[in-house]
Amino acid sequence: MSFPLNINLIIPFKDNKGERQKLYLAEIEVFKAQLESRVEDLKNELDEIFGAMFELSISARSDGSAKKFFWRFKSTKQDRKYNRLQADSVVEYLSRVDDKRKLRVKEIEMELIYINANMKLLKGRRDSIDQSVKELQMLLQANI
Numbered sequence: 001m002s003f004p005l006n007i008n009l010i011i012p013f014k015d016n017k018g019e020r021q022k023l024y025l026a027e028i029e030v031f032k033a034q035l036e037s038r039v040e041d042l043k044n045e046l047d048e049i050f051g052a053m054f055e056l057s058i059s060a061r062s063d064g065s066a067k068k069f070f071w072r073f074k075s076t077k078q079d080r081k082y083n084r085l086q087a088d089s090v091v092e093y094l095s096r097v098d099d100k101r102k103l104r105v106k107e108i109e110m111e112l113i114y115i116n117a118n119m120k121l122l123k124g125r126r127d128s129i130d131q132s133v134k135e136l137q138m139l140l141q142a143n144i
Contacts, residue, residue, distance in 0.1 A: 066123035
């Protein structure tokens with residue numbers, strides 16, 4: 001037996017206005033703030049584990065659609081690009097770090113990858129809501 005797609009389960013169109021939209025957007029902003037707060041916690045953890053002499057930091061960069069977090073050297077003498085952990089310059093630098101701390105840096109990188117994926121999803125949700133609002137406004141303004 002085949003069931004027709006129930007669009008109410010995806011985005012309830014009768015609730016997709018006014019207060020419901022504001023609620024969705026507020027929830028997106030709260031989750032985004034929680035993710036950014038977690039990144040700050042990770043930055044603080046790096047300082048606790050390695051101290052101020054550790055040359056890598058976690059830096060944010062927008063790729064045009066969403067904020068993403070990367071590794072970046074603090075020193076201007078090093079490669080100042082935004083890198084993933086597997087970049088040659090980062091691998092070379094981390095080769096001097098003991099295995100226990102290197103493992104924790106890998107765990108932080110994994111968490112950053114998940115945070116970046118969630119940030120992109122949140123941006124997509126917000127864009128979808130904004131697009132639906134614009135399309136509904138255009139429909140209401142049309143002379144039909």
